[in-house]
Amino acid sequence: MSKENAAIKNKFGVEKLYSALGQELDKARENKTYKYEVPIEGKQSGVVKVDGKETVMLASNNYLGLANHPRILEAARKGLDEHGFGMASVRFICGAQKIHFELEERIAAFLGCEAAILHSSCFAANEAFFTGLMSNDYGQRDYRDIIYSDQLNHASIIDGIRLCRIATKTTDLKAYKHNDLAQLKHFLAEPDAEQYRIGVIVTDGVFSMEGEFAPLNEFVDLAKKNDVLLFVDESHSTGVLGKTGRGTPEECGVHGKIDVISGTLGKALGGAAGGFLTGKKELIEYLRQKSRPYTFSNTLPPPVVTAAIEAFKMLEEDSSLVVKLRENTDYFRKEIVRAGFTILEGIHAIVPVMVGEAAIAQDMSAELLKEGVYARGLWYPVVPQGEARIRVQISAAHERKDLDRALAAFEKVGKKLGVLK
Numbered sequence: 057m058s059k060e061n062a063a064i065k066n067k068f069g070v071e072k073l074y075s076a077l078g079q080e081l082d083k084a085r086e087n088k089t090y091k092y093e094v095p096i097e098g099k100q101s102g103v104v105k106v107d108g109k110e111t112v113m114l115a116s117n118n119y120l121g122l123a124n125h126p127r128i129l130e131a132a133r134k135g136l137d138e139h140g141f142g143m144a145s146v147r148f149i150c151g152a153q154k155i156h157f158e159l160e161e162r163i164a165a166f167l168g169c170e171a172a173i174l175h176s177s178c179f180a181a182n183e184a185f186f187t188g189l190m191s192n193d194y195g196q197r198d199y200r201d202i203i204y205s206d207q208l209n210h211a212s213i214i215d216g217i218r219l220c221r222i223a224t225k226t227t228d229l230k231a232y233k234h235n236d237l238a239q240l241k242h243f244l245a246e247p248d249a250e251q252y253r254i255g256v257i258v259t260d261g262v263f264s265m266e267g268e269f270a271p272l273n274e275f276v277d278l279a280k281k282n283d284v285l286l287f288v289d290e291s292h293s294t295g296v297l298g299k300t301g302r303g304t305p306e307e308c309g310v311h312g313k314i315d316v317i318s319g320t321l322g323k324a325l326g327g328a329a330g331g332f333l334t335g336k337k338e339l340i341e342y343l344r345q346k347s348r349p350y351t352f353s354n355t356l357p358p359p360v361v362t363a364a365i366e367a368f369k370m371l372e373e374d375s376s377l378v379v380k381l382r383e384n385t386d387y388f389r390k391e392i393v394r395a396g397f398t399i400l401e402g403i404h405a406i407v408p409v410m411v412g413e414a415a416i417a418q419d420m421s422a423e424l425l426k427e428g429v430y431a432r433g434l435w436y437p438v439v440p441q442g443e444a445r446i447r448v449q450i451s452a453a454h455e456r457k458d459l460d461r462a463l464a465a466f467e468k469v470g471k472k473l474g475v476l477k
């Protein structure tokens with residue numbers, strides 16, 4: 057070891073690393089940015105147990121209530137019995153089961169695309185799309201690619217773009233202001249926009265901090281007009297938006313017109329884990345060869361696959377859960393406003409209840425839990441300063457009495473903390 061390196065090691069080194077980590081954690085606790093996890097007893101559902109107490113769950117993405125639905129549990133059990141627990145290697149080495157291919161076909165058909173590819177999570181799928189697609193010169197020289205990305209896109213999109221740009225150094229990024237189509241149009245019309253080989257517009261279908269969706273009809277037109285791909289992350293939308301749960305494209309009247317959709321099986325579609333990309337056959341087949349998180353990581357466990365197949369079957373059979381979710385959401389949105397709270401208006405099951413300062417959101421979340429209501433507070437830097445909120449997430453698993461209990465607790469705590477007059 058050189059003298060210089062030895063000096064650096066003496067200055068820091070492994071022991072000091074651990075002590076620095078401890079200090080950073082203490083700082084996070086002091087700043088109230090430390091993330092605490094609440095132990096839940098029993099199964100995820102509309103009402104859960106916390107410290108032995110019945111608690112209305114308003115903080116999970118279990119939009120359709122499938123995490124604990126008898127049909128999903130039965131399908132998972134059957135998957136375990138008939139197909140085993142795991143595959144014990146990656147697909148190109150040990151193969152995949154028929155159920156994996158069946159699930160991919162169902163996903164593509166449901167979302168109006170030609171083909172789909174499973175990943176271990178949507179995080180991995182998003183990373184795979186950017187690094188996989190933009191990792192090849194396709195026989196071209198002196199090319200550059202460009203990504204147009206909403207500034208509020210999910211962390212997995214941000215990380216996927218980062219990784220792709222570090223790896224290829226040939227991809228530019230223009231991050232437009234949240235849902236600001238005027239700025240996006242401006243970027244697309246810039247004189248140098250023509251020089252790019254491939255362009256991709258990237259947006260979340262639904263933005264999880266706001267509970268609002270991207271106007272995909274306008275995005276479809278823009279992408280077509282400018283000959284760029286449109287990529288939409290539908291993690292919070294499939295099973296939630298659209299008359300039949302086909303997500304933001306259905307809500308906006310452009311079902312079947314999105315180039316690439318990514319999504320998760322870890323929210324409305326059973327809530328376990330798993331992600332996917334769906335789009336044109338050539339693109340999906342290409343990603344089977346090039347996606348590193350697909351090539352070098354195990355595929356989904358069979359019980360998760362059979363349960364997800366069942367979730368898609370349920371959505372194809374009828375829209376009763378989608379309708380119940382929408383009715384529950386409409387009811388909660390109307391009643392919380394009637395109680396005097398300010399919310400971000402919309403139609404999605406994510407209902408941000410605005411409370412202003414971080415300290416109020418923190419206290420309110422804690423007081424609500426004491427009242428048997430589990431709802432998460434969000435504050436800066438996750439959302440802009442002064443826009444702290446309690447993010448409520450409604451589920452088809454909620455009954456009217458659960459929502460009424462939650463509303464009564466909001467009123468009581470809101471008055472106690474001075475959010476309501």
Ligand SMILES: Cc1ncc(COP(=O)(O)O)c(C=O)c1O
Nearest residue numbers: 177178179210291320322330331
């Ligand atoms: C918009 C969005 N994309 C991707 C993900 C990641 O999904 P997964 O849990 O399947 O990795 C999330 C999860 O929070 C999300 O909200």
